[in-house]
Amino acid sequence: MNKKTILIIILLIIVIIGVILLIKFRTTGQAIALTTGYTCDGNDLIFRQSSGIVKTRFPCSSWSTGGCYNGQCMAGPIDDNTGKLPCEKPGWTCIGNYKLYISTDCRLQTPEYCDYGCVTTNTTATCKFAPPTCADTDSSSSPFVKGKVSGVYEGNQYENSDECKLNQYTRVNQVVEWSCESGIASSKANNCPSGYSCFDGVCNTTNQVKTCTDSDLNNNNIKGYVEGRLINGQNYTKWDSCSSASIVGEWTCSNSDPVIISQSCATGYLCQDGACKAATTGSLILTSEPSSANVTIDYIRRGLTPITVSGLSIGQHDINISKTGYYDYVGLKNITAGSNTLFVNLTKII
Numbered sequence: 474m475n476k477k478t479i480l481i482i483i484l485l486i487i488v489i490i491g492v493i494l495l496i497k498f499r500t501t502g503q504a505i506a507l508t509t510g511y512t513c514d515g516n517d518l519i520f521r522q523s524s525g526i527v528k529t530r531f532p533c534s535s536w537s538t539g540g541c542y543n544g545q546c547m548a549g550p551i552d553d554n555t556g557k558l559p560c561e562k563p564g565w566t567c568i569g570n571y572k573l574y575i576s577t578d579c580r581l582q583t584p585e586y587c588d589y590g591c592v593t594t595n596t597t598a599t600c601k602f603a604p605p606t607c608a609d610t611d612s613s614s615s616p617f618v619k620g621k622v623s624g625v626y627e628g629n630q631y632e633n634s635d636e637c638k639l640n641q642y643t644r645v646n647q648v649v650e651w652s653c654e655s656g657i658a659s660s661k662a663n664n665c666p667s668g669y670s671c672f673d674g675v676c677n678t679t680n681q682v683k684t685c686t687d688s689d690l691n692n693n694n695i696k697g698y699v700e701g702r703l704i705n706g707q708n709y710t711k712w713d714s715c716s717s718a719s720i721v722g723e724w725t726c727s728n729s730d731p732v733i734i735s736q737s738c739a740t741g742y743l744c745q746d747g748a749c750k751a752a753t754t755g756s757l758i759l760t761s762e763p764s765s766a767n768v769t770i771d772y773i774r775r776g777l778t779p780i781t782v783s784g785l786s787i788g789q790h791d792i793n794i795s796k797t798g799y800y801d802y803v804g805l806k807n808i809t810a811g812s813n814t815l816f817v818n819l820t821k822i823i
Contacts (some may be wrong), residue, residue, distance in 0.1 A: 513541035531584040546581035565598035567591035605654035627819035684727035696747035715744035752810025766796040
């Protein structure tokens with residue numbers, strides 16, 4: 474047989490294999506895929522992800538001579554009749570760095586590799602956590618420097634900052650200083666030195682502590698003020714003011730800082746000189762159809778519609794709206810605090 478004949482035979486074999494695979498693909502409607510989950514690879518028990526990557530590989534020979542069968546390590550030769558073998562201690566166990574489950578018929582299942590070792594307690598097996606880590610930004614543990622510790626403990630990340638905390642017994646605001654001891658975060662509360670107070674996790678001298686006092690205790694019916702000292706030692710005084718006819722810019726204290734809050738006056742009240750006060754006047758917006766009608770309020774001519782008349786006392790007022798060729802409108806309008814409206818549709822004289 475010459476080389477040319479051999480080459481033709483090889484090509485024919487390749488074509489036949491390709492046709493078989495194509496027929497299988499068209500019949501099943503899907504490509505041939507590797508088995509995912511726990512399965513056997515020779516005598517190794519493996520866990521293959523959907524991507525095809527093998528995440529865990531456990532050699533069954535390290536536990537018994539039964540080999541791997543149907544995604545499990547067998548305790549002995551496969552028994553085709555029962556498929557079972559007696560097992561003295563079923564449950565979770567550790568073999569080396571592997572966490573595994575022993576079934577009642579003594580088969581190893583669901584192995585998990587523990588990066589930092591495996592520990593067994595009674596019938597429970599757990600993977601050890603990574604060694605704890607801890608880093609302190611102010612390693613000197615100075616109460617005059619606000620620092621923080623961060624790291625990992627029992628698999629969880631953490632971050633703790635120095636803070637101030639009131640001692641429930643001595644009623645003294647102490648500084649809580651976080652630090653690292655043998656790779657583990659710990660905290661200790663201490664009083665600040667004489668002449669110092671704790672603020673925002675730091676011991677400050679008395680003239681560096683923020684203060685804030687609200688004279689009207691956030692009451693928008695009173696024109697009040699806040700006064701105090703900023704962290705830089707600067708003193709301040711800020712008075713309440715009117716943001717609009719019905720909104721007060723109310724200064725108050727939050728965490729020893731001055732803050733301004735917009736507050737709406739209650740119904741029947743208007744903002745005057747930085748406080749909500751009972752309104753004594755209101756306004757009236759008059760419109761008519763047709764427009765350019767004469768407006769008289771309390772027998773005083775005010776102008777032509779549309780028009781806004783301000784400064785009207787609270788209560789009822791005589792309204793007269795007239796226009797040549799139309800019947801006059803005569804009526805009463807009750808004026809309340811704030812803005813009032815009146816629309817009149819005049820009737821044409823026929």
